[in-house]
Amino acid sequence: MQKFSIWSLLRNSVSYHEGWQKQWRSPEPKREYDVVVVGAGGHGLATAYYLAKEHGLRNVAVVERGWLGGGNTARNTTIVRSNYLWDEATQLYEKSMKLWEGLSQDINYNVMFSQRGVMNLGHSLQDMRDIQRRVNANRLNGVDAEVLSPQQIQEMLPFINLGSRYPVLGASFQRRAGVARHDAVAWGFARAADAHGVDILQNCEVKGIRREGGAVVGLDTARGFIRARKVAIVAAGHSSVLAEMAGFRLPLESHPLQALVSEPLKPIFPTVVMSNAIHAYISQSDKGDLVIGAGIDQYAGYGQRGSYHVIEGTLQAIVELFPLFSRVRMNRQWGGIVDVSPDACPIIGLTPVKGLYINCGWGTGGFKATPGSGWAMAYTVAQDRPHPLNEAFSLDRFYNGHLIDEHGAAAVAH
Numbered sequence: 001m002q003k004f005s006i007w008s009l010l011r012n013s014v015s016y017h018e019g020w021q022k023q024w025r026s027p028e029p030k031r032e033y034d035v036v037v038v039g040a041g042g043h044g045l046a047t048a049y050y051l052a053k054e055h056g057l058r059n060v061a062v063v064e065r066g067w068l069g070g071g072n073t074a075r076n077t078t079i080v081r082s083n084y085l086w087d088e089a090t091q092l093y094e095k096s097m098k099l100w101e102g103l104s105q106d107i108n109y110n111v112m113f114s115q116r117g118v119m120n121l122g123h124s125l126q127d128m129r130d131i132q133r134r135v136n137a138n139r140l141n142g143v144d145a146e147v148l149s150p151q152q153i154q155e156m157l158p159f160i161n162l163g164s165r166y167p168v169l170g171a172s173f174q175r176r177a178g179v180a181r182h183d184a185v186a187w188g189f190a191r192a193a194d195a196h197g198v199d200i201l202q203n204c205e206v207k208g209i210r211r212e213g214g215a216v217v218g219l220d221t222a223r224g225f226i227r228a229r230k231v232a233i234v235a236a237g238h239s240s241v242l243a244e245m246a247g248f249r250l251p252l253e254s255h256p257l258q259a260l261v262s263e264p265l266k267p268i269f270p271t272v273v274m275s276n277a278i279h280a281y282i283s284q285s286d287k288g289d290l291v292i293g294a295g296i297d298q299y300a301g302y303g304q305r306g307s308y309h310v311i312e313g314t315l316q317a318i319v320e321l322f323p324l325f326s327r328v329r330m331n332r333q334w335g336g337i338v339d340v341s342p343d344a345c346p347i348i349g350l351t352p353v354k355g356l357y358i359n360c361g362w363g364t365g366g367f368k369a370t371p372g373s374g375w376a377m378a379y380t381v382a383q384d385r386p387h388p389l390n391e392a393f394s395l396d397r398f399y400n401g402h403l404i405d406e407h408g409a410a411a412v413a414h
């Protein structure tokens with residue numbers, strides 16, 4: 001594989017950049033694979049990459065019904081943080097954060113991980129008590145976290161309106177948190193997985209999951225039957241549809257979640273601001289657009305668009321917090337289908353079908369977990385048992401009641 005570096009950039013510039021290799025192959029499906037991953041979003045591609053890199057599995061395919069990285073991976077607002085409340089969640093997200101910190105070097109692809117900090121605003125005394133509790137819990141878990149006063153917030157964002165209808169009483173702040181470039185994450189993992197021999201099969205929708213004697217044997221796809229010893233479902237909003245093909249049910253609801261971007265502005269917004277109370281979050285992309293996320297639509301559905309009143313409410317909240325933006329024009333709006341679990345935590349583990357594994361339930365907040373999720377899922381598939389990091393996130397918890405309630409830290413989409 002061609003290596004990206006300053007030297008290869010210089011070398012290629014003399015030939016008008018016509019000598020770059022394709023970033024990944026488009027192979028024909030083989031008849032049989034050791035592992036087939038369903039879903040070429042960031043999580044599926046990361047799973048395939050770590051299966052090859054960490055576990056030496058080379059006969060691996062990723063099947064994708066559309067184009068790679070066209071699902072929620074390409075539709076999210078790219079916030080990366082690890083300041084969850086409970087130990088199990090914090091450790092899983094923190095594993096991911098550590099992988100983010102070395103990811104561009106590891107996969108030799110600039111994922112533009114920018115640790116510009118993430119702020120969670122508190123608008124009431126109860127918000128502030130919750131913030132203090134979470135910051136303490138984070139520190140006990142070795143995760144950086146601090147409480148900001150309104151004055152500290154204003155120093156960072158001089159144009160914030162602290163005295164709006166929802167007064168800003170303070171915020172939690174994780175300095176190592178930030179944003180990454182979502183497309184680059186999908187492309188980088190795809191390129192790195194392909195370099196390890198993983199076949200990425202696009203336009204290859206899974207239409208059926210074949211089982212024999214309670215074990216998975218292969219997949220009926222738009223490109224024919226593909227035999228597989230193991231299958232990993234990593235399909236976000238469509239996970240329940242795939243589970244149904246395999247004869248079991250998931251405790252998930254699929255909801256539309258929206259985001260929108262403004263026209264590009266000069267650099268003005270140096271961090272990421274989230275507010276659970278007013279259901280809005282905002283950052284600025286490297287291109288200059290304000291990237292704004294809304295709350296989820298309350299109805300379940302698979303249409304990749306959302307209700308108008310949700311984004312209208314979001315923009316009202318943003319303008320109240322940042323009146324300066326009242327005349328900025330919005331450029332584009334879109335929706336994705338998020339897979340919401342009852343405790344706002346993911347499901348990563350084995351299923352009732354032998355050889356079939358599931359990774360889903362990331363809901364509104366799985367982008368930040370992309371490398372960690374792929375890493376833990378690869379271990380689970382390769383070893384046929386969960387890694388200690390994802391043991392608590394198995395399907396069993398919905399039977400034995402060991403839920404990990406992260407509604408407080410997840411709350412609004414993020």
Ligand SMILES: Cc1cc2nc3c(=O)[nH]c(=O)nc-3n(C[C@H](O)[C@H](O)[C@H](O)COP(=O)(O)OP(=O)(O)OC[C@H]3O[C@@H](n4cnc5c(N)ncnc54)[C@H](O)[C@@H]3O)c2cc1C
Pocket residue numbers: 038039040041042043044063064065066067068069070071072073074075076077078079080204205206207234235236237238242257258259293334335336337338362363364365366367368369413414
């Ligand atoms: C508007 C919005 C904002 C968000 N903001 C954030 C944020 O700021 N931070 C954060 O951490 N998270 C955020 N999220 C959540 C995050 O995007 C997701 O949790 C994460 O991207 C899920 O990644 P994935 O790889 O599992 O899913 P996806 O990228 O959706 O990949 C799943 C893939 O499976 C494919 N698939 C489905 N069915 C089949 C089939 N039958 N056969 C073959 N392939 C199939 C799909 O086409 C898709 O490409 C946001 C989500 C949305 C929608």
